[in-house]
Amino acid sequence: MSEGRALAWIGGSVGVVCTLVVIAPWLAPYDPGALAGPPLAPPDAAHLLGTNDVGQDLWSGLLYGVRTSVLVAGSVTLLSTALSWGIGLAAGMSRAAESVLLPLAELLLALPSLPLYLLTVTLVGPSLLHLILVLALLSWPPFARIVRSLVLIVRAAPYVEAAQALGATPAHIIRHHLLPATLDVLPTKLILTVRFAVFTEATLAFLGLGDPATISCGTMLNHAFDDPLLFSRPVWPWLVLPPAAAIVLLVLLTVWFSQALEGRRAQATHVAVPESTSSKVS
């Protein structure tokens, strides 16, 4: 398959997922929280994936669950990216900001992230908003450091000095000279953060820190695993496999998307063999 077609396919699937997310309330036959049928029913015409141990419809739950994952991923990515760029630009422009923000970034980078998320989300209480805020507020450091280092390089360039000599304001320099120079790493940041958010939301929800009022793939798995007799129930595949497959699919979509993008970029510059694959390491 050519790189362009691969990109089209993956872009198309991303589009399909996004559409599903928007129209989920109309697609779902039941309210995911409602007791819609007998408990632990196998799949039939009324319940496409069967029901869970309290009789909630699993197909509706799955649709809403993917919706939650995408919602969290989108909000966390927007917030975290804005923070990375804001903090990176500030640290690159001002010494005072740098002396405060850089040690904070280093501390956050040095800490094991999961225990930190567990502690903070437990302290503020699990809700979708808190989850989004915690993930966004704790995930800006890597790219803030990258943006800062790019800013430091560009700031020393003669054309920026010339702009300064001509009386350009700092705001003008940031907007027209520094910001454009950092945009090369933006796609990488967006894709990595989407993946990080889906991954972390699922993990936290699986550990019991999902929003109890909102269904997500992680909370569905958590609920299934709360049952000590899960694997002695004949319907266990319907309880476990759909939400797990949904998370895997979402994560793999981001991987394939970034691979296709990279492939297209390599083609454009006539590099046959990708010399570096480290950008795929999350």
Add this chain to the structure above:
Amino acid sequence: MARAVARLLIRYLLLACGVVLLNFLLPRLLPGDPLNVGAAEGLDLGPPLTAAAGHQLRTYYHLDEPPAGQLFAYLGDLARGDLGWSIARSAPVSGLLLNRLPWTLGLLGTTLIFSASGGTALGLLAGWAPGSRRDRRLVALMAALSALPEFLVALGLLLIFAVTLRWFPLLGGQTPFAQYSADPLGSGQRALDVGLHLILPAAALVLAGIAGFALIARDVTVGIRYAPWLIVARAKGLSERQIAFRHALPHLAGPLLTYFGLRLGAVLGGALVVERVFNIPGLGLLAYEAIRERDYPVLQALFLLAGLGVLAANCVVEFLYLRLARRQPARYE
């Protein structure tokens, strides 16, 4: 060298102070009230207390003191190894953590050893012939593996090997109610039993962790293929195997060591989640239980322990890196 080591130690000492301070500040800066679990969400879920009883509780926990007084009380407790008292179970937190620590450490150690050595071997294999079919397949597979959450890899292994094939026990760290004799044979049986229970969780963590090492080893190998010293090794007539093991492998050590340090925290996180999938009675299962019971002294102590542990391990890694850099001067010109 001595100055570099001193700088390293000071940096990590400051970071450790940061962790201790963060652990003190987080519960106090975030919304919420220790006497009312629902306060952050604007609900009143705490036990009904009279004003006098509430005041008494606040005095008992030093919550009525100014922040500086609270900080000193906290540091004093910490210096005595007192991490607080669990809310949900009547036991000191430090004892709870120490009981669970060996399980998690064992899982972590096995995982790190196998994923680092296996990943290096795979990366060397792929990077030796970049662009070949083997290389492309391995890179695609590793990229996908490195992106998957550890608990899903664990779930996959559990479903295949424990639920469907029944080769391994479904859950737990050892067979419950098993009787082992007191002689060495009995302890051998016990070790075998624990090992059998830990194979799947360790395999899941290795699968999830191997990809990063493999990708980095591959990149470094690709980068040094045409280095002059490697061409000389070829010109000497050494076999490909000798070139790979004697000459290329030592060059992977530096970057892989750095990555090893970076990954520690993530692997720890993975181990915590995987323990819940398999019900291994380690720190991860403790964290899961503590979350259910909103037992935040346990989570706070876990964060402190994990933070300081990862910092200490990273400090050792960077020290080793310094030694390594000194031993091969001027090779990376």
